Amino acid sequence: xxxAEAVRSWNYSPLEADNIESARDVVNNEEPDVVLLDIxxxxxxxxxxxxxxxxxxPETVVIMITGNISxxxxxxxxxxxxxxxxxxxxxxxxxRVTLRNAIEIKRLRREVTQVRxxxxxAFSFDQIIGESGSIKRAKDLAEKVxxxxxxxxxxxxxxxxxxxxFARAIHFASVRSDAPYLAxxxxxxxxxLIESELFGYEKGAFTDAKQRKEGLFEQAQGxxxxxxxxxxxxxxxxxxxxxxxxxxxxxxxxxLKDITFDARIIAASNKxxxxxxxxxxxxxxxxxxxxxxxxxxxxxxEREDDCLLLADHFIERNNPKRRGEKLKGxxxxxxxxxxxxxxxxxxxxxxxxxxxxxxxxDSDQVxxxxxxxxxxxxxxxxxxxxxxxxxxxxxGGIALDDVEEMLVTQAYESTNHNLTRAARLLRISRDQxxxxxxxxxxxxxxxxxxxxxxxDAA
Numbered sequence: 001x002x003x004a005e006a007v008r009s010w011n012y013s014p015l016e017a018d019n020i021e022s023a024r025d026v027v028n029n030e031e032p033d034v035v036l037l038d039i040x041x042x043x044x045x046x047x048x049x050x051x052x053x054x055x056x057x058p059e060t061v062v063i064m065i066t067g068n069i070s071x072x073x074x075x076x077x078x079x080x081x082x083x084x085x086x087x088x089x090x091x092x093x094x095x096r097v098t099l100r101n102a103i104e105i106k107r108l109r110r111e112v113t114q115v116r117x118x119x120x121x122a123f124s125f126d127q128i129i130g131e132s133g134s135i136k137r138a139k140d141l142a143e144k145v146x147x148x149x150x151x152x153x154x155x156x157x158x159x160x161x162x163x164x165x166f167a168r169a170i171h172f173a174s175v176r177s178d179a180p181y182l183a184x185x186x187x188x189x190x191x192x193l194i195e196s197e198l199f200g201y202e203k204g205a206f207t208d209a210k211q212r213k214e215g216l217f218e219q220a221q222g223x224x225x226x227x228x229x230x231x232x233x234x235x236x237x238x239x240x241x242x243x244x245x246x247x248x249x250x251x252x253x254x255x256l257k258d259i260t261f262d263a264r265i266i267a268a269s270n271k272x273x274x275x276x277x278x279x280x281x282x283x284x285x286x287x288x289x290x291x292x293x294x295x296x297x298x299x300x301x302e303r304e305d306d307c308l309l310l311a312d313h314f315i316e317r318n319n320p321k322r323r324g325e326k327l328k329g330x331x332x333x334x335x336x337x338x339x340x341x342x343x344x345x346x347x348x349x350x351x352x353x354x355x356x357x358x359x360x361x362d363s364d365q366v367x368x369x370x371x372x373x374x375x376x377x378x379x380x381x382x383x384x385x386x387x388x389x390x391x392x393x394x395x396g397g398i399a400l401d402d403v404e405e406m407l408v409t410q411a412y413e414s415t416n417h418n419l420t421r422a423a424r425l426l427r428i429s430r431d432q433x434x435x436x437x438x439x440x441x442x443x444x445x446x447x448x449x450x451x452x453x454x455x456d457a458a
Contacts, residue, residue, distance in 0.1 A: 003036065006092050012099070019043045027053055032060065033106045034099060036086075039066040039073060047076050054081040059109050061102040065090065120177060123168035129313045130306040134298040142166055145293050146173035152245055154290040155268040157297030160348030163268040164228065166297060171224040176264060179223030182216045187232040195237055196253050205254025217250050220263040230267040230290075231276055238283045241265075245289050265290075300343040300350065304420055304430070307338045307350055314351050315366070318358035327358060331365045340424060341375050405440045412437060417444055 007014040015030055017023035019042050027035065035053060039046040050062055064077045067088035074085060083105065084098050125139055145153055146169070153170065155163045164183070171181045184197060196205075200215030216225055227233070233241070244250045245265065249258040267290050274291075276282040300307055311330055319326045330338065343349055353372060360370040368376065407426065412433075415421040423433040437443035 003090065003095070006095070007099070010096055010099070020046075020049050023049060024052065027057060027060070031057060034102045035060055035062045037062055037064055037082075039064055039068075039077075047073070047080060050077060050080045050082060059106070059113070061106050061109075063098055063102060116178060120172045123165070123172045125169045125173060128162065128165055128169060129310050130303055131309060132298075132303040132306050135303055135306060138166070138295055138297050141293075141295050142170055143173060145295070146170040147175075148293075150293050151248075151264050152290050152292065153264070153266045154273070154287075154294045155266065155297060156272065156294060157268075157270065158299045158346055159270045160346030161297040161299060162347050163270075163297060164226065166295065167224070167226040167266045167268065170266060171226075171264070174224070174264070176223050179263075180220045181224045181226070182220045183226035183228060184216060185228045187229040191234045191237065194233065195240070198237075199240075199250050199252050201253035202255045205252070209254065212252070215252065217244070217261055217263065218259065222262055224264045224266060227265060227267045229269060231269040231271040231273055231282055235283060238286050242283065242286045242289060245286075300346045301341075301424075302418075302420060305339060307341075307343065308335060310347060310350055311338060311354055311366070314354035315358070318355055322358055324362065325364050327361065327366060328364045329366070331367045333368050334366050334371065337368065337371065337375055340427065404436065405442075408433065408436045408440060409442050412442060 004014045004016055015026050015032060017026045021043065023035075023037070023041075026032065037046045037050060037053075041049070046064065050064070053060055053062055058081075061083045062081065063084050063086060064082045065086050065088065066073060077085065083102055086095060086098060125143055128135070128139055130136070130139075155166055157163055167183070168181065171177060184194070186194060189197060196213070196215065198215050198217055200213045200218055201209050203209055203212045227241075240250070244261055248261050250261050251258060273282050273287045277284040277287045300310075308330070315327045315329065338350075345352075353375065354366070356372070357366040357370050361367065408422075411422040411425045412419075415425065419430045419433055423430045426433060434443065
């Protein structure tokens, strides 16, 4: 029985080639899962073809066959990427087991590739929803940084703005995407545990150190470490982190040997670390080292109508969980409430509101019936018109334009010339507000980008 006949009897589909040239054509055109490659071919060495296969089809599993298994040939083949060796004469049972293992390895490699692709898609920048200028600028900066070789990035933004989503998107858009992404919340662990979690420890370093343990810095080699709530890290550990960033080395707790470090650190905080540094709560030198690249993620209340886009996104994501008909969107009243709400919990708060509605809502729209009380409170209940109006008409009357000018100017001044927030206070669009301000001669861009205060443009 020939090898081809044996392989076919095991329910595989063999392809045959009798020299390097024909084998090269088979590999390039048919993309086989496994290649049985003889070292001694009529027109050259199979080791040379092995090198070509691993360059053009690195996922292909190659099994070398030879009648002379020498140490130099074995070393060369393994270094070239061969999976295994089989000697001549070929024992069919050995070949069958080797082939079965090779097919399994190919299947696992395919699954790993698929999982990596799915993770990249799930955490891409496309998953950061928003059309406002502020979020677009943050995304553009993050995408540029992801492709750079900078090893420290600082994300600042309020709780719930999506700092973790930005961190993952940066990792999976970078050349480090196939390496590990590891995250730790600096506020969730006691100070004495964070150091051992980050740096690992040697056996006997402390009472419960029964054996050596690798920390995140070793496990994440070549990848990314996300340090969430870094502002909660104690000052002594901040000094050690600064040393890692400056020298690219660290030591395990209780260790004497420096270990080379190669990973990107993305730090995040819901505090202003510059202010924390000036108050003595955060090391100023570490702040400057991290903030070479600083990405400020805007709160949802400053992102115009992004709340409606996000609502649609979360509705679509929650629809598969519903037992009844699918939600199609927000009712007109709910949309208005969403636009006016301050969203102190930012995107996380909005996501929770939609998830609640997806569970409780019986109709095909998110109505006000199942909104949390704090959303309705902003509008005095959300459904009723107030029985009194805060502006009283003087006995002698007043020009309507004068009332409008006073209200428009007051809203503009009280928000430090921020068009978005002022328009929200007046419940009109930014374009309408800009028109009215120009009409009354109150519009003052002061050199900022149109539609933003000076603080927005910074």
